[in-house]
Amino acid sequence: MPESSRTPILKAENVTKRFHQVVANDAVSFDVMPGEIHCLLGENGAGKSTLAECLYGFLRPDSGRIFFEDKPVDVNSPAEAIKLGIGMVHQHFVLVNNLSVLENVIVGTDSAGFVLDLRQAEEKLSALCHRYNLELDLKAQIWQLPVGQQQWVEILKALYLDAKLLILDEPTAVLTPQESQALFATLRQMTAEGISVILITHKFNEVMQSDRVTILRKGKKVDTVDTNSTSKQELTSMMVGREISLTVDKPAADFGETVLEVEGLSALDDRAHMALRNVSFSVRRGEILGIAGVAGNGQKELLETIIGVRPSTSGSIRLSGEDVTDSDPQAMLANGVGHIPDDRLAAGLIGSFTIAENLVLGSHRDPRFSAHSFLNFEGIASFGKQSIADFEIVAPSHQTIVDTLSGGNAQKVIVAREFEQSTTCILANQPSRGLDVGVIQYMHRRLLEKRSDGFGILLASEELEELFNLADRIAVMFKGEIRSILPVGDTNIEEVGLLMAGHEASGTAPVH
């Protein structure tokens, strides 16, 4: 527990950082105590990642001072931050895919020109894994590991360098609930040993496990509060600057004919393992079929196979009665099927293009955006401006390059585009990942509007609350199979949770 008599390990004083006309951090001051988990909370684009990157020397603040262990410091580069004992895991991983875990951890640590003693490094790393109960194959190449384990490699890299302060920028955005629980247990072990953590997250169940929270709004600090003397509702209104309702009203269902029919579908994952086994279901117009499951149980492969970016090995897909099995993605787009993938960087955006350009990717032949094979720049611009307003995308204009957007704002560009381009179905995988609470509310409202407009919607999510609020039926996926499809009214969170963990529908022993 932080005590005012103790010296903070880190203190930021009036840190200001501008990007041209954007003031990402506006005279922000806060401090972090030894052994504390300190959350930075704020809407998408509030300046959390920027502040973290200033502390880590990745960005240079325009003004302000930073104190580390009571001494003023000038952190000019990550190398200097590391020397002080500051480690950081970025919002987007920076691991080298075709190097091993061990190589990734020691890469860049050789600055003094020593010949690396790999064996010694391996011993230190194994000891760390042992200490924190991590099972990690140090010889495996990064691409062979599930994302949850890649996250651990990032953290190990910081610990290997003896970090006293660990900055984690949305570490759990890509973790399953179980992995995020394990991460918290380990973080608590670290803080008990005196390590401090700055944690950036949008998930309130994680925020509530911290010691203190500093809230940022539009680049300015609102306040720092003790976690156990605040609530989700209070934090939300400090973040957003107004009261927002945290519930959604779901209109009564009005189902039409079947729009999407999947029968006996199977497919392989990227490592050529069976990822989808004999999956069958159908979705009607006006229906949201929720897909519950811990990430990595075939949801990604299911959506990718339907949309045509992954070949099926057997089975069929019909759209409005027509066989579209293994159609190409362009054809599926022309059929009005939108896709929100779970990995926004790998699939979905071209970073060097503007927001407006990304919004019309794939639909540039739409009459609103082109005529007689010329692009209609006015149409593209006005659609860009409209989407920025609707989704509250934080950016100076529709001509802003997507690479300069905050993580959550990049996600909004994909959601806006896919909502707009689709006319029959929306397939969404973890669409609210990395979005702030206000935008999630907006997206939920829009999904329900699409449902009322007669779309068939497939919504894969690990957030059971989200599924129970939105879906009409819930299909539970486990190890590539659909274990059960249940109307929401006939089930509950506990039952679905058990099915997700591999228990049989009766709720008895897990199935292997």
Ligand SMILES: Nc1ncnc2c1ncn2[C@@H]1O[C@H](COP(=O)(O)OP(=O)(O)OP(=O)(O)O)[C@@H](O)[C@H]1O
């Ligand atoms: N390199 C850059 N060039 C221009 N603008 C930038 C750059 N990096 C960040 N910004 C802008 O600074 C503001 C703050 O962004 P930041 O990434 O710090 O937000 P965030 O709080 O981390 O949001 P999120 O929750 O979406 O990750 C945003 O308006 C963003 O577009």
Ligand SMILES: [Mg+2]
């Ligand atoms: Mg961020």
